Amino acid sequence: MKTLVFAAALLLGSIMPSTAQAQSSALYQQLGERSGIETIVEEMLLGVADDERIAHYFADVDILRLHKLISEQVCNVSGGPCEYTGETMAVSHNNLGINNADFNALVEHLIAAMEQQEVPVSAQNELLALLAPMHRDIVE
Numbered sequence: 001m002k003t004l005v006f007a008a009a010l011l012l013g014s015i016m017p018s019t020a021q022a023q024s025s026a027l028y029q030q031l032g033e034r035s036g037i038e039t040i041v042e043e044m045l046l047g048v049a050d051d052e053r054i055a056h057y058f059a060d061v062d063i064l065r066l067h068k069l070i071s072e073q074v075c076n077v078s079g080g081p082c083e084y085t086g087e088t089m090a091v092s093h094n095n096l097g098i099n100n101a102d103f104n105a106l107v108e109h110l111i112a113a114m115e116q117q118e119v120p121v122s123a124q125n126e127l128l129a130l131l132a133p134m135h136r137d138i139v140e
């Protein structure tokens with residue numbers, strides 16, 4: 001079901017990117033602004049750390065730094081007043097060997113975190129559509 005939602009978001013992202021952009025500032029509000037986003041990313045990373053399918057990718061990663069960077073990125077793409085200061089998705093995920101199943105597993109944790117923060121489903125899908133184009137730079 002969650003994979004289905006993501007597939008729908010992927011499709012939405014590819015056919016209606018300008019609509020997603022136009023609503024992006026409202027999206028930032030719906031995600032709970034900076035503090036809401038930081039909580040969502042924290043919950044997502046906790047879920048990832050507990051998920052034996054993908055936890056191994058993060059074994060040697062500075063999680064506080066990763067939390068800061070993903071929070072900046074989500075804030076930025078959702079229309080918030082943040083600059084993303086990390087590497088490109090292509091550079092940071094290069095040679096990690098991430099596949100589709102890994103990608104979907106992380107997205108499951110993102111959705112669960114947004115559910116927990118009671119983000120409306122339409123806003124969840126909007127964020128997923130904005131992240132969907134990154135898939136091609138992350139998955140090998």
Ligand code: HEM
Nearest residue numbers: 054057058061069070073086087092098102103106131134
């Ligand atoms: C839409 C999905 C994703 C987004 C938005 C995202 C975002 C990010 C960001 C912002 C960074 C930090 C970049 C930097 O170091 O400057 C990062 C690093 C990383 N990501 Fe992702 N990521 C995604 C999917 C995934 C997936 C599916 C995996 C593995 C299952 C993954 C594994 C990693 C790892 C291991 C690093 C640390 C690399 C390093 O420090 O050498 N990411 N990601």
